[in-house]
Amino acid sequence: MSYESACAASAAFASCEVAALLSGDVATGLQIVRRDAATGGAGVPLWVAGATTAATVDAVSGAWAERFARALAPLRPAASAHGDEGGPGRQVSAPLPDSARLLDELGLARATPASLMARWAAAADEVPAGGRALAVLGAGPRGPVAVDLAADGPHLLIDGGPGTGKTELLRSLAASLAAAERPDRLELVLLDGAGASGGAERGEGLRVCTDLPHVSTYLAASDPVRMREFAQALSSELKRRAELLGRLDFVTWHTRLREGAPGGAPARVIAPRSPGDIDPPPSTTLRLRPQRGHQHDDGDQPAAPRPFPRLVVLVDDFDALVAPALGSPGRPAAGSVVRALEAIARDGAHLGVHLVAASGRPDRTADTAAVERAGLRIVLEPRPLGPASSERPEAEPHTSDASAESGREHAPGRGRLLRPDDGAATPFQAGRVTGRIPRTATQRPTVVPLEWERMGDPPARRPLRELGNGPTDLALLASALQRAAQSADAPTAPALI
Numbered sequence: 001m002s003y004e005s006a007c008a009a010s011a012a013f014a015s016c017e018v019a020a021l022l023s024g025d026v027a028t029g030l031q032i033v034r035r036d037a038a039t040g041g042a043g044v045p046l047w048v049a050g051a052t053t054a055a056t057v058d059a060v061s062g063a064w065a066e067r068f069a070r071a072l073a074p075l076r077p078a079a080s081a082h083g084d085e086g087g088p089g090r091q092v093s094a095p096l097p098d099s100a101r102l103l104d105e106l107g108l109a110r111a112t113p114a115s116l117m118a119r120w121a122a123a124a125d126e127v128p129a130g131g132r133a134l135a136v137l138g139a140g141p142r143g144p145v146a147v148d149l150a151a152d153g154p155h156l157l158i159d160g161g162p163g164t165g166k167t168e169l170l171r172s173l174a175a176s177l178a179a180a181e182r183p184d185r186l187e188l189v190l191l192d193g194a195g196a197s198g199g200a201e202r203g204e205g206l207r208v209c210t211d212l213p214h215v216s217t218y219l220a221a222s223d224p225v226r227m228r229e230f231a232q233a234l235s236s237e238l239k240r241r242a243e244l245l246g247r248l249d250f251v252t253w254h255t256r257l258r259e260g261a262p263g264g265a266p267a268r269v270i271a272p273r274s275p276g277d278i279d280p281p282p283s284t285t286l287r288l289r290p291q292r293g294h295q296h297d298d299g300d301q302p303a304a305p306r307p308f309p310r311l312v313v314l315v316d317d318f319d320a321l322v323a324p325a326l327g328s329p330g331r332p333a334a335g336s337v338v339r340a341l342e343a344i345a346r347d348g349a350h351l352g353v354h355l356v357a358a359s360g361r362p363d364r365t366a367d368t369a370a371v372e373r374a375g376l377r378i379v380l381e382p383r384p385l386g387p388a389s390s391e392r393p394e395a396e397p398h399t400s401d402a403s404a405e406s407g408r409e410h411a412p413g414r415g416r417l418l419r420p421d422d423g424a425a426t427p428f429q430a431g432r433v434t435g436r437i438p439r440t441a442t443q444r445p446t447v448v449p450l451e452w453e454r455m456g457d458p459p460a461r462r463p464l465r466e467l468g469n470g471p472t473d474l475a476l477l478a479s480a481l482q483r484a485a486q487s488a489d490a491p492t493a494p495a496l497i
């Protein structure tokens with residue numbers, strides 16, 4: 001096979017950076033060739049061969065080599081934490097699916113305690129000091145799209161109009177963060193802000209996530225007394241962390257602790273915050289764990305410094321807290337909660353505390369520190385009304401061209417992720433986590449026509465068929481996480497209030 005015909009033989013080579021060139025009538029000479037930055041005529045890539053034969057291989061035919069190349073062609077390097085696998089020059093992308101299941105995107109279709117513990121063990125190897133805050137959002141054009149709050153954040157802001165899927169995305173984020181890290185290395189605090197505007201009755205909100213073993217505290221912002229306690233507890237937690245860390249940041253402190261504190265870095269031991277006397281919580285607050293102030297170390301001696309978890313505070317309806325409706329039950333205390341959240345936005349990065357906030361009214365939240373300091377932004381798009389619709393409104397400024405042109409019906413949760421160092425936004429379909437467990441076991445094989453030019457694309461996702469009743473994916477994951485946490489002896493942080 002000549003060099004040119006080897007290049008032209010298979011469209012598979014189009015996306016390769018490096019290829020093996022087999023020569024001889026019955027191919028035995030193996031040379032490694034690299035794609036040059038320049039291209040030959042008609043967009044054909046130039047390939048640069050090494051000077052010498054790299055190896056002599058068992059005799060294989062040209063047909064065998066082509067079959068082998070085609071078998072390799074659909075394979076892609078594993079997705080990076082950013083979900084933009086493949087690096088520069090990789091052009092292969094697939095259209096976004098109309099809906100996505102979070103557990104599929106996480107690679108946890110059958111979430112088992114063993115698979116979760118294996119992930120947590122890998123996280124401890126990859127991020128030995130301080131916890132991992134990595135969350136898969138959903139399906140992107142080149143595989144799962146993920147955000148790393150520790151590396152890319154520290155904070156994430158989600159904007160989207162009514163019904164665009166903000167609450168579901170926050171739930172998926174909570175589930176995804178939990179799947180990536182042990183509860184003793186990652187703590188989640190959940191706040192439903194809608195109560196501040198009298199919206200507590202708008203469904204379950206984030207409360208459905210309270211079975212995740214990582215969730216220490218849940219608050220619906222409708223009781224001013226509890227809200228003030230919550231705000232005070234958050235502020236105290238920041239202060240406690242600041243005193244504990246001294247001049248070090250969260251990761252450096254944990255690194256020094258792991259290395260036996262050379263230089264005496266984590267010398268301070270700060271007592272857990274005492275919450276004082278608090279009445280039994282009303283139904284708007286779930287006290288999920290023993291309170292922080294009720295955890296005492298044995299004896300009078302101060303305990304040795306111990307690692308403590310990253311903390312992610314997830315807030316739904318942040319705009320309702322910033323501008324609460326007149327007469328709403330949470331209005332009198334909304335200001336104190338917002339001030340505590342703003343302190344996280346300003347100082348959280350250094351302290352291992354992250355804010356993830358969803359806002360339905362970006363005009364109301366634009367001037368907040370949460371928006372100014374959000375390294376990561378997600379914009380969720382309004383759903384198209386369908387190709388034939390004459391009632392289609394003027395495209396909103398943040399509606400993507402692709403979505404507007406296709407006019408295709410898709411589930412809520414269609415969004416774009418914007419990273420600060422990344423000019424282009426990454427489109428994705430958010431993975432749903434509160435859908436019923438799909439009936440995958442009874443799905444028959446499907447036969448679909450496959451166009452030649454799409455041969456190298458990742459396999460199309462099957463449409464989901466959900467059980468009419470029964471547990472949700474979230475319940476399935478939460479139960480597996482609970483068992484994994486128990487087996488791994490990974491306790492949850494005590495509740496804030």
Ligand SMILES: Nc1ncnc2c1ncn2[C@@H]1O[C@H](COP(=O)(O)OP(=O)(O)OP(=O)(O)O)[C@@H](O)[C@H]1O
Pocket residue numbers: 099100160161162163164165166167168169360411412413429430431432
């Ligand atoms: N990724 C998704 N896949 C499938 N369905 C979704 C997805 N996200 C949301 N939904 C569905 O869309 C509807 C609205 O979702 P959700 O409540 O999360 O939107 P929202 O933006 O928070 O709405 P609101 O502005 O009223 O608070 C719900 O019925 C939900 O189940």
